[in-house]
Amino acid sequence: MVPTQRLPASLTPLDTALSALLRGLEPVQPVALPLADALRCIAAEMPGLPAQPPHDVAATDGWALRANDLVGASSYSPLPLAASPAWVEAGDAMPAACDCVLDADLVEVTGPIAQVLAEAIPGQGVRRKGQDIAEGSFVAEAGRRVVPRNLMLARAAEIERLKVRRPRLHVVNIPGATATTNLVAESARSAGAEVISREAGARDVGSIVAAFEDAACDLLITIGGSGVGRTDAAVSALAARGELIAHGIALQPGRTAAVGRLGATPVIVLPGAPDQAFAAWWALALPVLDRLTGRRPRKALSLPLSRKIASLVGIAEFVLLERQRDAWMPLAVGELSLDAIARAQAFLVVPGGSEGFAAGMAIDAYMLRE
Structure with missing residues (x-):
């Protein structure tokens, strides 16, 4: 049997292959996902948040007072108050004109008479307006990955869904490359993609082409069958079903990778060996996902x-x-x-x-x- 695929005499430069993949690509449209599903996705533009707390609130249980009225108060020289202070509990709105909260044992109340046993400073025992979340701030910065601390802010602001860009990545596994497929799928999810996996029925051209059907996605990845062995047919399947732009990339490891398109969808054919696929994934596929997610340049x-x-x-x-x-x-x-x-x-x-x-x-x- 004659090998179905051959590498060209000259390899395609990595920059040329990547430019061909990125040509005409735009970020996918944002979708609103529940917080748990939005984790690790790339944030889209979102409105500014209201201040949290929305007004000054007590940070602890105690007596609400005005700090300037307590100057000189001590256990040796209790300061009598003209009126009984207001009792507040953590989370309560601060009464008008009050700017501090004293612990219960620092105020003695006997009938209508109250006296203070300590000074205070403005803001003591108080959470100021906007102290937790500044007005106009964002749950997550557009173009950055959503991480657990972003979800904490969303929950504090009582937001149930976040707008993110989550491209659909369709992975076609050629039989024999399962371990590499798992590595790629996990990397793709970490990059914020929605991953759909399918295994070709066999390693021949017809089986691989059949696995392309109904692959409605933003990026198609095949894993395995990119070499010149007698059972390698992934590149031939791409050429038969869509457009083969380049087979044989000037990248080591990863030189048997290929790039192309199915209609407007970019396609990357990764080698089945983990080391070869790993390099080609980072050099070719991740930049495509970054473009589709609208991710800001990696640091x-x-x-x-x-x-x-x-x-x-x-x-x-x-x-x-x-x-x-x-x-x-x-x-x-x-x-x-x-x-x-x-x-x-x-x-x-x-x-x-x-x-x-x-x-x-x-x-x-x-x-x-x-």
Whole structure:
């Protein structure tokens, strides 16, 4: 049997492949999701919040008073009050003209007579208007990932749904690549995507094409079958069903990846091997998801290299890094072990036109964990 797929004589530069994927892509429309479902999604624009608390409230149980009226009060020199003070409990609105709350044992009340045994300062025992949530602030910043502390603010403001951008990612698993599929699906959910997985019936072109049917999504990913082996047919299936833009990317690892489109939907064919798929996922798929979610640019951390990174000219090389003593220690360059993938804290891609970076040079790396 003749292999169904072949790599071209020259590989497509990574930047060229990525530009083709991103061309014409816009962020998906926002959807309002329950708070639990919005977690890890990318926040869309949302209105400013009202102040919380909406007015000054008691932060503790006690006597509501005016601090300026208590100057000089002490246990040795109790200060008599002209009128009995108001008792408030935590969460109660502060009475007019009162700006502090004294503990119960600091005010002696005997019949109609009350005397104070301590001074206070304005705001003591009080939660000021807007102290928890400033008026006009946001549950989450648009373009940033929704994290648990954002949900805390939403619940405090009695908001039940958040507007987020959650693209639909359809994953087609070619038989034999299940472990890699799980890695990609979990990474996609962490990036804020809604993931739908389907397994092709077999590794042949017809079975893979059939798995493309009814794949209404914003990004289609296939995993496995991208090489030139006798049972590899994912790229041929993409060419038969849609548009194959490039097969063979100048990226190491990940050179057998392919990109294309089904109509207007971008398609990325990832290799089945975990290390190959991992690099291609971060270099090709994550930028597409970031565009679809409207995510703001990922933050890079600049640190010096603890040792030199040497790279081949003409191939973009994926580098895994670990932070050691305020420097980046390269764990793997071009070939990634599963141990390196598990330990890595950040990555960078050495451009195809670069020979690498010298030891001590400050480089920008992107965090693998947020």
